[in-house]
Amino acid sequence: MAGFNSVADLKPFKTMWRVKVSIVRLWKQYSAAGGLTIEMVIIDSNGDKIHATVKKELVNQFDHQLEQGKTLTLTNFSLNHSVGSYRTTNHLYKISLLATTRVRSCEALPVGLNGFTPVNFQEVLDGSLNPDFLIDVIGHVVEVSHVEMIHVNGKETQKISLELRDLADVRLPMVLWGNFADQVTNAIQLRGEGRLILVLRFGKIKVWKEDRSVSNAYNVSDVQLNPNMAEVEAFRAMLPADELQLAIVEPKPLTLASGVSVKDDFFIHTPRKTIAEMIECRQVEKCIVMCTISAIETDMGWYYLSCKPCDKKVMYMPPLVAGDHEDDDLQKFKLYCPKCKSYEPKLLPRYKLHLVVLDHTGNSKFLLFDHLALQLVNQPCIELTGPITDEVQDPDVLPLALQNLIGKTYLFKVEIMRENFVYKHDTFKVNKIITNLAIINEFDTPKAPKEPSTQISRGHEYSIVSDAPEGSLMLLEEGSSQEGFPSELTPAKRRGGPAVNLEEEFDQNSVTKTGISTRVKKEKVDKSG
Template identity: 50%
Template sequence: FVFADVIGQIVELTPIEVVSANGKETHKLTVELRNEKDERLPMVLWGNFATDVSDAIQGRGENAIICVLRFGKIKVWKYERSVLNAYNVSDVELNPLTPEVEAFASLLSSVYIVMCTIAAIESDMGCYYLSCKVCSKKVLNVPNDNIDEQGDEDEMGFHYYCVKCKVKNPRLMPRYKLHLVVLDNPGNSKFLLFDAIAMQILNRPCNELTGSNFEEMQDPEDILLALKDLV
């Protein structure tokens, strides 16, 4: 690994995950940074870095977020670069008031307009996810400790858990997560639209389309009719 300082605007993030690393469960957050030339760099944060940054991003609304990672580890895998935090060494700040951040922000274009045609929806990656209705965070599917116990959740083999609220089987709310393939001249690209932006396009909340069926989509053919109208 090579250690470096990284600065970039956060342009995409995935819901926080709980994964197994070195035999222990830990939080993982993946975001994508861009520089003033619109070059992209994936950044992976682990542990408390992941939860702290995720909470901070959620609280900042739609404002542009510039991330500064100090003493980050540069990783190269199959010629693709990414950066991740080093435990107890790295430092992460969002929109710090420094001359370097002000200079970087002045180089960024605040608005991008993309004229394109939606060609396809990658439904095999799911069209929505289940979130906690109280805090809006994605809930986790946690295997039951004792599958021999009776109850509805044991029939599924798992229960839902909200990491932020620390609640088992919270009230659920489906939210959009659309993976779109779009065409422009001369090529194509992929967009990931989360709930707020997707709802502006569809003009309908996600729970209105799903009804009471809260099982996340796994079948590529099982695409909601309202989403087909986008293509």
């Protein structure tokens, strides 16, 4: 067989096909029925795409030969009907590699043949597109919420809501789960003055009643911000020449995820405590505390320098000159990222706030990492610091945006750890905040809701019950190890090891994707209550 078959001509009546294709998307997927499989979307020189699968018993045979972006020839494979509600292509069939399939590397297909086919926003919103097929999206990010930590199947998952506009100024709601939420937050902090263009590959159309939005779907989806693509440059050039600014908005308070709303989490599912009750607690648990920020501890600093690619805290390292008596010269110390092993890391300042809080029963200290501090300040840390290459030099100088937090009252979801009641560690870690004044006022009234909320917020929030399990599965399948300060520790894990000092743990492990940190400044406050 000298020539190659076209992907468009592939049908199940035989197996002896031969195609030359490029892998535009590859991921591994686990299911109870099929086990661990390799999934791919491949494209030929005509631009026709088809889904391909490697079943669990053949994963070890083909894993080393398959790589995203690689061009291959495939010979002898079977085809089956393509069905389901997460179809990656419009081809009627999908490829299944056989034990006798031959895979060979070959010269690359034409440059730029990536299969990217962005949809029209209006066709998503008016129901013209079949939601069973995954779609590509390109849009200008004009609105973004803070990252939320949502309970999904007993675990906490990051979620962020966005609004994109297209060249016709049609607005498309989008919800991203898991690491993608953190990826968007980082891009926003580094966006500078330029517009933020988002590209979503293989996104899922979500339908809730009459409303439609787009979300990432399992491991298949890919999100890039301002990627180096010809399509992005063409889109940017055709955007209206207006001065539309990115709006950072509050998340909608009634977001549903796996049947539990954020409001229900604060009002019903997590016990409420005063500061005195929190301090006196003698067990590992989470609680809701309504309290007022009375000061910011400036001795701890209010930001730290992180390595942009890995999010880890950078450190100063002495010069690598043995026997030099001037090794202790501070001018010769260089910033170093222990995770990337780089002496010239790309730096990004992040918040790590130590708040002094009080209520009518007493006072305490709360530790907030970057994604939570951003909810309070509504400005990325880099906007307050400007481009920097050094640690905090004068911790007593607090930016006005941080000073303005003093005197404000919020709802905090706080973790009581073993270190707090066994070793009297007086700083408590916060893992969720509600800043919405109406919700705070309702919480402060004698009567709280007795039944879980069943209404989903309207407007631009389209996070429905079916969204969250996808985000959860995506995270589990990616198997991303998040080092640093734990976002979720079980009581068993807390009892199993030695007590952990929050500051020491942070300095050793830096920050996680789910909890970014910042150093904070201290103001003198009467702590008598």
